[in-house]
Amino acid sequence: MQNAEFVTFGGSGLDRAASERASDIQDSLRALNESRTALFWRGKPFLTPDDESGGLRLMRLPLDHPALSDGGLTVYLGRDGAVPTFATDLSAWTPDELPETLNSFADPSEQIHPFVPDGSFQELRSAMTRLSARAAELAATGRALLEWHRIHRFCANCGAPTDPTQGGWQRDCEACGRHHFPRTxxxxxxxxxxxxxxxxxxxxxxxxxxxxxxxxxxxxxxxxxxxxxxxxxxxxxxxxxxxxxxxxxxxxxxxxxxxxxxxxxxxxxxxxxxxxxxxxxxxxxxxxxxxxxxxxxxxxxxxxxxxxxxxxxxxxxxxx
Missing domain, CATH: 3.90.79.10 (Nucleoside Triphosphate Pyrophosphohydrolase)
Structure with missing residues (x-):
């Protein structure tokens, strides 16, 4: 089919850098000044207006940014060009108001984090066509990966808690030795x-x-x-x-x-x-x-x- 890969969430050629997922390499990448992380709250990416394109940008912050004090799990998405890029779950943060539209088919509400006032958490279904191909692929990967971790915290084999490894692309069970991988x-x-x-x-x-x-x-x-x-x-x-x-x-x-x-x-x-x-x-x-x-x-x-x-x-x- 013509233009088969030019669908939303695909075709940006993201380097997922699987060779960099080992724990020692991850520690080094997280310590780099140039490394950045995208923010997610209940599956909604943090987006900011892109004046140049008229669309939206996926906000990416240094890993020592104050907003990450509310942060939960951080996973490795790969390299955006030369920049090591992560995704961080901020779902532990509670905004002042929780609208009834949360988790609806196309939630129109936006949540503004006090430490990052120039953007908001937005429903990806509604925002996806206003993102660049690279931003859309990063947002889709981060959302899917963080959601997998949220609902797969226990071993399907023995029921014991599991721990994220390999930059977030694996969960290991210390009790029975099983390895678990993201579900598609x-x-x-x-x-x-x-x-x-x-x-x-x-x-x-x-x-x-x-x-x-x-x-x-x-x-x-x-x-x-x-x-x-x-x-x-x-x-x-x-x-x-x-x-x-x-x-x-x-x-x-x-x-x-x-x-x-x-x-x-x-x-x-x-x-x-x-x-x-x-x-x-x-x-x-x-x-x-x-x-x-x-x-x-x-x-x-x-x-x-x-x-x-x-x-x-x-x-x-x-x-x-």
């Missing part, structure tokens, strides 16, 4: 077409009128192609034949890897499973153009999502 959940997301139309669906709880491509988790022992066929049938009652790979996107909400595929439908009748999706419908290319223009009752997928990227290429006939 593979998800298929399908451009299901039949003639000039594409199959779109919506899940309960999404913003009003928003539709997207069907998607679902790949199960153990299942190929990507089989997952595409199974999920399309389970969610919409539509059978598909040929399946081809299009693109992928890291999706750190909390730790998915979206595998976008093109599937050719062999049936057209829709029968939604209400346990899976709220509604599904066929949309023509002409209607999809109206959706993107805001002139249709259906709203397109969120900007920055791989579904939007795929649909725009489908409409423009640039999938191949």
């Amino acid at each position: 959940d593979p998800v298929v997301i399908m451009l299901v077409t039949r003639g000039n139309s594409v199959l779109l669906g919506r899940s309960p709880g999404w913003p009003d009128r928003m539709y997207s491509l069907l998607a679902g988790f790949i199960e153990p022992g299942e190929t990507v192609e089989a997952a595409v066929r199974r999920e399309t049938w389970e969610e919409a009652g539509v059978r598909v034949g040929t399946v081809t790979y299009l693109a992928s996107q890291p999706w750190p909400f909390p730790a998915s890897l979206m595998l976008a595929c093109h599937a050719e439908a062999t049936s057209s009748e829709i029968s939604c499973d209400p346990q899976e999706i709220e509604d599904a419908r066929w949309i023509s290319k002409e209607e999809m153009l109206s959706c993107f223009a805001g002139l249709h009752e259906v709203l397109p997928p969120r900007k920055g999502a791989v579904a939007e990227h795929i649909l725009k290429n489908w409409v423009a006939d640039t999938l191949d």
Whole structure:
């Protein structure tokens, strides 16, 4: 697919510097004056306006900055150019107000830390398209890695507490000797077409009128192609034949890897499973153009999502 890697959160060529994750090297990197860390609070990165681009920058501070007095775990993201770059969890800090919108699909609230007044913690889903490719990849990596540590503090083998090692890319259990590694959940997301139309669906709880491509988790022992066929049938009652790979996107909400595929439908009748999706419908290319223009009752997928990227290429006939 043309421009397959130019999706949000991917394509920046970040040097993850895996050879620098050993504890002795990490100690040396953290002591360097030039090292920097991004800040996260409950999964929200700390962002500041970028006057040059009109977008947002991922704030990165020295590791001895006063804001880190509230800091929890710090993990190593790699090198941004020559700069050793980390991510620090500040979730132990409590802002003056906790809005009801926290943890919602697109939390609009922002939290300002008293030691860093020229920016705020913002929901990454809403901010992702205003970041540079490098900043978006760093933010996605930091968010996913810190969230993995938050929910994997105990050994899945024996239940004992585990300790972060390898710059945050591993957790070790001293009790039984097991090593644990960051989890990534593979998800298929399908451009299901039949003639000039594409199959779109919506899940309960999404913003009003928003539709997207069907998607679902790949199960153990299942190929990507089989997952595409199974999920399309389970969610919409539509059978598909040929399946081809299009693109992928890291999706750190909390730790998915979206595998976008093109599937050719062999049936057209829709029968939604209400346990899976709220509604599904066929949309023509002409209607999809109206959706993107805001002139249709259906709203397109969120900007920055791989579904939007795929649909725009489908409409423009640039999938191949």
